[in-house]
Amino acid sequence: MAEILTNSKQEKKEDYALEKVPPHYRMNWWSITNVTLGVATAMIFMQMGSLMALSFGSVNALLAEIYATVMAGALGIGIAYYAAKSGLNTNLMARGGGFGYIGASITSFIYAINFIMYCAIEGAIMASAVHEYLQVVPVWALMVFFGLIVIPFNWFGMKQLDKLQKWSLPIFIILLSAGIIAAANMAPVFKGSIWSFLPQGAQAGGSALLTCIGIMNGLVGIMALLVSDYARFIKKEEFKIGVFAVGFIPQLVCFFIMGLIGIWFGVRMGEANPGVYFVHVIGVGGALFTILTQLRINITNLYSASLSLSNFFEHVFNFKPGRTFWVAFTAIAAIAAMLAGALDHLGPMLTFQGVFLFAWAAILVADAAVVKRTLKIGPQYFEHRSEYLYPWNPVGVVSLLVSSIVGSLAAFGYMGVFLQNIAAFFAAIIGFVLTIVLAIATKGKYYAKDSANDISYDELVA
Numbered sequence: 522m523a524e525i526l527t528n529s530k531q532e533k534k535e536d537y538a539l540e541k542v543p544p545h546y547r548m549n550w551w552s553i554t555n556v557t558l559g560v561a562t563a564m565i566f567m568q569m570g571s572l573m574a575l576s577f578g579s580v581n582a583l584l585a586e587i588y589a590t591v592m593a594g595a596l597g598i599g600i601a602y603y604a605a606k607s608g609l610n611t612n613l614m615a616r617g618g619g620f621g622y623i624g625a626s627i628t629s630f631i632y633a634i635n636f637i638m639y640c641a642i643e644g645a646i647m648a649s650a651v652h653e654y655l656q657v658v659p660v661w662a663l664m665v666f667f668g669l670i671v672i673p674f675n676w677f678g679m680k681q682l683d684k685l686q687k688w689s690l691p692i693f694i695i696l697l698s699a700g701i702i703a704a705a706n707m708a709p710v711f712k713g714s715i716w717s718f719l720p721q722g723a724q725a726g727g728s729a730l731l732t733c734i735g736i737m738n739g740l741v742g743i744m745a746l747l748v749s750d751y752a753r754f755i756k757k758e759e760f761k762i763g764v765f766a767v768g769f770i771p772q773l774v775c776f777f778i779m780g781l782i783g784i785w786f787g788v789r790m791g792e793a794n795p796g797v798y799f800v801h802v803i804g805v806g807g808a809l810f811t812i813l814t815q816l817r818i819n820i821t822n823l824y825s826a827s828l829s830l831s832n833f834f835e836h837v838f839n840f841k842p843g844r845t846f847w848v849a850f851t852a853i854a855a856i857a858a859m860l861a862g863a864l865d866h867l868g869p870m871l872t873f874q875g876v877f878l879f880a881w882a883a884i885l886v887a888d889a890a891v892v893k894r895t896l897k898i899g900p901q902y903f904e905h906r907s908e909y910l911y912p913w914n915p916v917g918v919v920s921l922l923v924s925s926i927v928g929s930l931a932a933f934g935y936m937g938v939f940l941q942n943i944a945a946f947f948a949a950i951i952g953f954v955l956t957i958v959l960a961i962a963t964k965g966k967y968y969a970k971d972s973a974n975d976i977s978y979d980e981l982v983a
């Protein structure tokens with residue numbers, strides 16, 4: 522009995538960071554969707570809506586939010602489908618999905634850096650929001666506090682995340698509704714219809730819309746990819762509803778619902794920062810709202826970082842200290858980044874990450890839906906065990922290198938304004954096409970050394 526308890530505790534701590542999620546450990550679709558809503562309710566998505574509306578007009582912001590919902594929704598459903606089938610997230614899927622086990626470790630590393638950066642950004646936002654109210658507490662102390670507080674919330678993986686996000690969701694809804702009601706009862710800064718707001722010199726459509734789409738693309742890749750960390754827990758019996766809910770609902774909430782609320786607040790209040798307008802409309806409730814939304818997303822940032830770092834260190838350094846070690850490591854790295862002021866220099870890094878993540882998502886979808894499923898090249902399942910794999914597969918690695926380099930050049934403005942605005946999307950198209958071309962050219966030779974005979978019918982993707 523004691524051993525079963527220990528094992529199940531161990532199981533929760535590890536959360537299958539390096540393995541397929543087995544059937545007995547899968548969860549109901551609503552619990553999984555609920556965890557992903559922790560990401561989707563973050564203030565960043567409102568902020569993007571407000572910012573785009575104030576800078577480029579509400580119609581452009583609305584069209585860009587619709588574009589992002591459709592694009593991230595399509596990629597999210599695709600990735601959720603393969604994650605639920607295989608029980609793997611994108612770190613593990615990439616191994617047999619065109620990258621090889623060392624190639625996939627490199628993508629895990631870049632992915633992990635992205636989440637460490639986000640942990641630092643969201644932690645710093647919380648620290649400065651609280652510092653506004655409690656000026657006696659120095660910002661550095663608040664950064665350490667908010668950096669450390671997310672560690673215990675992550676100790677027992679998905680089962681614990683589900684509980685936390687479930688109790689915090691009603692509080693989020695109450696505070697959000699209070700903010701909307703209070704703002705609706707205040708005299709607006711902009712008196713016309715929200716949808717008629719267009720700043721001077723801007724036009725609906727054209728380059729203003731393209732710039733908004735460019736801003737959204739920076740978020741689309743990460744939102745589609747992170748779905749896999751959760752969708753791999755979908756039960757086989759709830760496959761269809763689970764894939765739709767986990768793949769699409771977070772995208773609908775973050776881009777469409779939170780985006781539209783952001784446009785409404787931004788134009789009405791003449792302010793782009795929700796941390797500012799929420800405090801303005803509901804005072805201390807606004808500060809609580811900021812902390813709650815930031816905590817909800819930062820818990821998921823830490824979770825995804827811990828999975829990616831487990832993956833990277835497993836193969837590159839053969840170092841497997843357990844997922845919880847990486848939870849603590851990420852939190853400490855994020856605190857160090859906040860204290861060192863690294864956040865002021867993240868602009869170019871975020872631009873590169875936007876390109877890289879969108880391209881990676883497109884390559885994985887091309888590999889699963891076209892290479893494996895349609896062309897029937899390589900094994901018809903995702904193999905994640907190194908004994909069956911080559912360390913490198915040029916299909917994904919070359920596609921990602923080329924698309925990220927070309928996409929980054931475009932994003933930094935070396936290829937003209939048009940490609941700069943659609944750089945991440947441009948990189949995704951290059952990655953998608955190259956994956957198919959290279960899989961055909963290499964005849965799928967580097968996908969697997971050996972084929973496994975323990976793969977169930979359910980896990981086949983073709």
Ligand SMILES: Nc1nc2[nH]cnc2c(=O)[nH]1
Nearest residue numbers: 560565639643743818822
């Ligand atoms: N997953 C995730 N995506 C983001 N996009 C912008 N900020 C974040 C964040 O903190 N987490």
